[in-house]
Amino acid sequence: MAKVSREKFKVYEGVFDNMTLETLSLIKQRKYFDELKNPIKTGKEGDVYLAKKGDEFRAIKIYRVTSANFKKISQYINRDFRFRNVKGNLRKAILAWVQKEYRNLSICHKVGMNVPYPYRQYNNVIVMDYIDGPMLKDISIENPSKFFDYLLEQIYIMKNEAKLVHGDLSEFNILVKDQIPYIIDLGQAMTIKNEEDFRDYYDLYERDIKNIVVYFNKIYKLDISEKEVFEFLNK
Ligand SMILES: Nc1ncnc2c1ncn2[C@@H]1O[C@H](COP(=O)(O)OP(=O)(O)O)[C@@H](O)[C@H]1O
Numbered sequence: 471m472a473k474v475s476r477e478k479f480k481v482y483e484g485v486f487d488n489m490t491l492e493t494l495s496l497i498k499q500r501k502y503f504d505e506l507k508n509p510i511k512t513g514k515e516g517d518v519y520l521a522k523k524g525d526e527f528r529a530i531k532i533y534r535v536t537s538a539n540f541k542k543i544s545q546y547i548n549r550d551f552r553f554r555n556v557k558g559n560l561r562k563a564i565l566a567w568v569q570k571e572y573r574n575l576s577i578c579h580k581v582g583m584n585v586p587y588p589y590r591q592y593n594n595v596i597v598m599d600y601i602d603g604p605m606l607k608d609i610s611i612e613n614p615s616k617f618f619d620y621l622l623e624q625i626y627i628m629k630n631e632a633k634l635v636h637g638d639l640s641e642f643n644i645l646v647k648d649q650i651p652y653i654i655d656l657g658q659a660m661t662i663k664n665e666e667d668f669r670d671y672y673d674l675y676e677r678d679i680k681n682i683v684v685y686f687n688k689i690y691k692l693d694i695s696e697k698e699v700f701e702f703l704n705k
């Protein structure tokens with residue numbers, strides 16, 4: 471890694487470990503972004519930063535490679551057939567997890583879902599489109615029933631075309647821009663390769679759907695029937 475490029479990230483030393491600093495400078499060299507700005511959100515497993523690329527904004531999700539949250543990650547990793555051979559050290563498991571989030575985003579984007587476009591994943595870093603809007607939990611939706619239908623359509627495509635179960639769907643992982651939902655945070659999403667997988671992940675799927683039905687019924691006083699929603703999705 472060129473010393474010169476490392477210099478530019480000097481202010482972040484102490485914030486990021488060496489691997490992350492080098493990864494960021496590599497991605498920058500390859501022109502996926504010009505400038506790293508402020509953190510949008512810092513969390514246990516990692517941080518999301520705002521970045522500038524020309525006139526556009528991008529979001530850069532940076533996973534901590536020394537996370538104490540290994541238990542959750544390894545649980546999900548072992549349940550996904552694509553990553554069943556990832557055993558052993560924490561760093562490897564986290565890198566597999568980040569790769570999984572990137573691939574899941576790519577699959578969802580390819581089938582036409584509203585997800586941030588993922589430009590590039592390298593090591594523990596994902597560069598994606600910045601969605602300029604709040605989390606569902608922080609906004610009042612103008613037409614909740616229309617919004618819910620749109621969201622349901624997204625979940626339908628996710629299940630039947632992307633063949634993924636999100637696994638952590640809630641008002642925290644849905645961003646809203648122009649009254650349209652964008653589903654994010656796909657690290658834990660599981661691939662449904664066949665009926666058997668779907669049965670295995672049914673608990674996650676059921677929890678996802680219940681979360682959003684309960685949310686809309688409670689916050690917007692809607693009267694959505696869980697049963698009808700499941701019937702629609704399984705069509
Ligand atoms: N592509 C994006 N555009 C705009 N904001 C984002 C984007 N991705 C993540 N965020 C912000 O960062 C927060 C955390 O991202 P998320 O992927 O949910 O990670 P985690 O919940 O695992 O920390 C989101 O709630 C959202 O506020």
Ligand SMILES: [Mg+2]
Binds near residue numbers: 642643655
């Ligand atoms: Mg999240």
